[in-house]
Amino acid sequence: MKKVFLLFCLSTLIADYASSQVYPGQISYSNVPQPAGHFQDEYTFDTTVNPGAWAAQKKGLHVSFASTDESYFRSEVPGLEKESLQWQETGWKGERLNTQLLVWSPDTLNQVRVLLTDLKNAQGKTIAKNNFQVNLVRYVVGNYPYGTKDATCGASPFPNVYLMPDRFEAFERFDLPGRTVRPVWVSVDIPAGTEAGIYSGTIEVKSENYTSSLAVKLQVQNQVLPKPTEWKHRLDLWQNPWAVAWQNNLKPWSEEHKALLKKHLKLYADAGGKYITTYAVHSPWSDNSYMIEGGMIEWIKRKEGGWKFDYSIFDDYVQLAMSVGIDKAITVYTPVPWGFRFRYMDEKTGNYVYVSWAPDSKEFKAFWNVFLTDLKKHLEKKGWFEKTYIGINENPMEQTLAAIKVVKQHSPKWKITYAGNWHKELDTLLDDYCFLYGNESSVDIVKQRSARGQTTTYYVCCNPPVPNNFVFSPPIEGRWLSWYSAAHGYDGFLRWAYDAWPADPKRDARHTMWPAGDCFVVYPGGNSCVRFEKLREGISDFEKIRILREKASRSSDKTVKELVAQLDQHLKTFLVEKAFDTKKIIGDVDKGKLLVEQLTQKLNSIL
Numbered sequence: 001m002k003k004v005f006l007l008f009c010l011s012t013l014i015a016d017y018a019s020s021q022v023y024p025g026q027i028s029y030s031n032v033p034q035p036a037g038h039f040q041d042e043y044t045f046d047t048t049v050n051p052g053a054w055a056a057q058k059k060g061l062h063v064s065f066a067s068t069d070e071s072y073f074r075s076e077v078p079g080l081e082k083e084s085l086q087w088q089e090t091g092w093k094g095e096r097l098n099t100q101l102l103v104w105s106p107d108t109l110n111q112v113r114v115l116l117t118d119l120k121n122a123q124g125k126t127i128a129k130n131n132f133q134v135n136l137v138r139y140v141v142g143n144y145p146y147g148t149k150d151a152t153c154g155a156s157p158f159p160n161v162y163l164m165p166d167r168f169e170a171f172e173r174f175d176l177p178g179r180t181v182r183p184v185w186v187s188v189d190i191p192a193g194t195e196a197g198i199y200s201g202t203i204e205v206k207s208e209n210y211t212s213s214l215a216v217k218l219q220v221q222n223q224v225l226p227k228p229t230e231w232k233h234r235l236d237l238w239q240n241p242w243a244v245a246w247q248n249n250l251k252p253w254s255e256e257h258k259a260l261l262k263k264h265l266k267l268y269a270d271a272g273g274k275y276i277t278t279y280a281v282h283s284p285w286s287d288n289s290y291m292i293e294g295g296m297i298e299w300i301k302r303k304e305g306g307w308k309f310d311y312s313i314f315d316d317y318v319q320l321a322m323s324v325g326i327d328k329a330i331t332v333y334t335p336v337p338w339g340f341r342f343r344y345m346d347e348k349t350g351n352y353v354y355v356s357w358a359p360d361s362k363e364f365k366a367f368w369n370v371f372l373t374d375l376k377k378h379l380e381k382k383g384w385f386e387k388t389y390i391g392i393n394e395n396p397m398e399q400t401l402a403a404i405k406v407v408k409q410h411s412p413k414w415k416i417t418y419a420g421n422w423h424k425e426l427d428t429l430l431d432d433y434c435f436l437y438g439n440e441s442s443v444d445i446v447k448q449r450s451a452r453g454q455t456t457t458y459y460v461c462c463n464p465p466v467p468n469n470f471v472f473s474p475p476i477e478g479r480w481l482s483w484y485s486a487a488h489g490y491d492g493f494l495r496w497a498y499d500a501w502p503a504d505p506k507r508d509a510r511h512t513m514w515p516a517g518d519c520f521v522v523y524p525g526g527n528s529c530v531r532f533e534k535l536r537e538g539i540s541d542f543e544k545i546r547i548l549r550e551k552a553s554r555s556s557d558k559t560v561k562e563l564v565a566q567l568d569q570h571l572k573t574f575l576v577e578k579a580f581d582t583k584k585i586i587g588d589v590d591k592g593k594l595l596v597e598q599l600t601q602k603l604n605s606i607l
Contacts, residue, residue, distance in 0.1 A: 046075050046163055053077040054179045057106040061210035066100045066183070068534065069476035069586045071146055074139050074163050074180050078102050086215040087186075087203075090597050094192040094225035095540055097218065098533055100137070101184040101205065105176055109207040113173040114184060119199035119218060127199050127218070131191060135168035137183035137530060141508040142471045142516035147582060151470060151515040153462035164471040166517070166529045167506060176207070185530065188218070196222035196604075221597070222604045225543060228272040229325035233482070233542045234457055234492030236275035236331070236434070237268060237521065240500050241317060246291040247501055247524040253313060258320060263526035266324045268498060271536040272543075274328040276321040277498075278314055280375070284337035285393075288513060289500045293333075299344035299371070301353070307344075307367075309374050318384065329432075330384055331391040331417055332375070335359060335368060335403040342367075359402035372410045389417040389432055397423060404429050419459055419494060428452075434459050434494045437467070437484075443575070446489040458485070459494035462514045466580040469495065471509045471517035474582045475534045479589055480574070482538030486545050487571035493539075498522060541593070548599050557606050563599040570595060 048054065054077060064083040072078050080102075091097045103112055114134050119127040142164040144151050165183050176182055186203070203214045244264055245252040265273075282295035296317060298310035318330060340356045357364040379385035390407050392400055400418065407414050408429070417432035421439035433449065434457045435441065446456045460468050460481070467477040467484070485493055500519040502511045509516040521532045545567070552564045573588050 048075040048179065050076070054106050057104075059107055060105060061109055061112075061205065061207050061212055062102075062104045063205045063212040063214065064102050065214065066102045067586070068098050068100050068185075068530070068537075069479070069589075070474055070582065071165050071530075072100075072102055072181055072183050073146075073165070076181065078104060078181060085212070086217065088217045088219075090219040090221060091190055092221055092223045092225045092544065092600070093190055093194050093196070094227070096187055096189045096536070098185065098187050098537065101186055101203070101214070102181060103176060103184060103205060104181040106179055108178045109176040109210065111173045112176050112182070112205065112207045114186075115204040115206065117201045117203075119188075119201035119216060121195070121197040121199050123195070123197070125195045125197070125199075127188065127190060127194060127201075127220075129201075131189050133185075133187045133189075134171075135185045135187075135528075136171045136174060137165045137185050138167040138169050138506075139163040140166050140471060140506070140516075141510055143510045144470070144472045144515060146472050147474055148472060149465050149580065151462075151465040151468075151472075153514065162472065164509070164516070166471045166509070166531060167523050168528050168530075185533070187533070190218070190220055192224055192227075194220050196220050221600050223547075223600050225540060225547075228270050229327075231272040231539065231543050232491075232546060233272050233485070233539050234274045234328070234455060235268075235272045235539060236277075236329075236457065236492065236494040237273060237498035238494075238496045238500075239265070239268070239277040239498045240289065240291065240293050242294050243289070243291040243499050243501055244524070247505075252294070253316060258316070260526070261317075261320055262324060264499070264522070265321050265326060267522055267526050267528060267532075269321075269325040271532065272539050273326045274492070275494075276318055276326055276330045278317060278330060278332050279334075280332050280371070281334055281337045282343040283341075284334050286338035289519070290502050290511075291500075295343065297375075299342075301344050301346050301348075303348045307370050307374075309371065309378075311378055315382070318382075328387060330388045332388060333391040334393060335364075335390060335407065336392055336395045336399050340364075359399050359406065364403075365406050368406050369410055372407065372414070376411060376414075385413075389415045392416065392418045394420040394436075397425065400426065401429075430454065432457070436461070436463075438464055440488070443489055450489065450491075455491040457490050457492045457494050458488070459496070461496055462518045465515075467585075468515075469517060469521055469531045469535065470515045471531070472515070473517075473531070475530050476582060476586050476589060477580070478531050478534030479538035479541070480585050481535065482542040483571070483589060483592055484574045484577075485538075486542050487574040493535075495521065541589075541596070544596050544600075548596065548603065551603050551607065552599065555603065555606060557602070559602055560599070560606070563595060563602060567592070567595045567599065 064080055065087045087099045089097045116129040116132050118129050142162045143160045145162055168185060197220060199218045201216045203216060205212045241261055242252055244261055245257045248260060250257040278296050279293050280297045283292040296314040300308045302308060336359055340358045341354060342357055343352050343354050346353050379388050392403060404416055415431040418430050419434040422435050422441040432455045437458050437460050440458060449456045467480055469478050481493055497519050499522060505523060511519055523529055552560050570592055
């Protein structure tokens with residue numbers, strides 16, 4: 001605990017710079033060895049690599065649209081080929097489109113603000129400016145250089161400090177210290193009822209003494225992307241509601257906590273979240289989080305013998321998640337917790353008792369038969385049984401098989417989900433199988449599972465280093481993940497975790513054990529970030545591909561068939577990617593997007 005506290009103090013001191021608007025000067029940690037092959041090798045914390053680039057910049061406000069696929073650093077002149085004052089994009093009705101505005105200057109600028117106008121088409125129809133969201137992208141501290149390919153699951157290089165743009169923050173205006181950059185994330189949600197066509201408008205960036213006007217031109221195609229709650233993609237981001245209470249100093253399950261949880265879960269629902277993470281076991285994952293996952297079902301051993309179960313927290317959380325649209329699956333973790341450790345309340349003494357019941361033990365089978373009987377009855381009463389899965393995670397084969405045997409012998413109607421490596425022995429036993437990227441079955445096995453009515457997804461965690469969602473991962477990797485899902489025939493994507501925050505995530509994303517950002521993809525307060533929005537972009541792409549394939553299957557048009565064949569052939573590119581060169585995977589996604597646009601246009605012309 002002392003070590004964690006000292007590291008927390010150090011991270012807090014360093015991270016003060018991350019949210020400061022005062023240029024901190026040249027801070028160097030040159031004694032820390034850096035991985036080779038990165039532009040940011042010499043960039044530690046807030047030291048510019050190329051001071052001469054700032055000297056060459058013309059005085060005053062510089063503004064440019066920039067790709068959301070790459071990161072831009074606080075003390076570096078943006079490496080753009082040229083400054084772009086126009087954003088052109090194509091999208092569907094109901095889709096969210098994103099861009100970045102980069103604001104920089106060699107000298108200090110005050111009161112920088114962003115002003116929007118409605119977008120209008122030639123007939124005077126509008127996309128109102130209230131459909132835009134504009135957020136400052138705040139820098140947080142990470143523990144690896146940008147784009148590193150050697151991050152590990154072991155003890156991270158915690159003393160290493162790199163500023164990485166990620167966290168969104170609403171703003172009215174901000175001051176820009178000299179020789180710094182501020183990315184501004186601009187999103188527009190195209191209303192589902194928008195008339196197809198081309199819409200134009202402007203974005204104005206102003207400071208006290210300068211103004212820059214930028215043009216926006218959006219082409220809305222005559223196709224509708226359904227609401228996220230209707231998406232078929234199965235997004236499973238593991239939640240820890242206790243972390244939300246802890247970060248905000250709230251009493252768990254108080255009305256204040258539940259109000260904040262609702263906002264927090266709405267962000268997940270709006271990205272197509274499908275799974276509600278629940279815990280039958282107290283702290284199933286080895287107590288290695290800053291705030292452990294508490295049990296949602298209280299196990300109580302009666303004074304006179306036998307058991308009773310309190311579902312009040314479980315029910316509250318499931319109902320809260322369903323109220324915002326997360327209602328397709330409930331996962332109950334887990335028959336196989338870390339060290340086979342279980343906790344129950346002894347009604348006679350009022351004390352918690354901790355026991356170890358291996359899945360192949362008599363004690364395990366006896367208790368779980370009692371618990372599963374009660375749980376099944378409760379779920380059926382609520383109308384939730386058919387969408388509930390018993391969740392097992394990354395356990396050795398013999399333990400997993402023993403637990404599955406107990407569950408299935410209790411009732412073959414129980415659904416089981418498992419996250420871990422591909423094992424032939426588990427294939428037909430699992431209703432939902434989630435493979436670790438790089439330890440997967442073939443595409444043919446996924447097709448066979450689908451034909452049997454079983455779902456299959458995949459996940460990344462603290463490994464592999466690439467592709468991933470770390471704060472130092474090139475943002476394109478988040479979007480690439482769903483193109484891989486489409487290519488492999490997966491039903492969706494899983495990640496631990498949604499919100500398992502370290503001590504001070506708003507400023508310091510580092511964890512004492514894992515790469516920065518590994519254990520969360522959103523920020524306290526229900527706030528989004530670059531990584532979450534890029535993940536959401538990819539899921540939108542996945543849905544568009546699915547919808548277009550369905551529509552194309554009903555067409556005999558030769559051009560449509562050719563475009564579908566080109567798209568299918570291009571998707572194979574994502575199955576063989578190994579190097580993860582950022583520019584290459586940006587090109588792969590861009591080519592895929594173009595094929596989707598062309599197929600959309602052609603289908604619209606004939607259907």
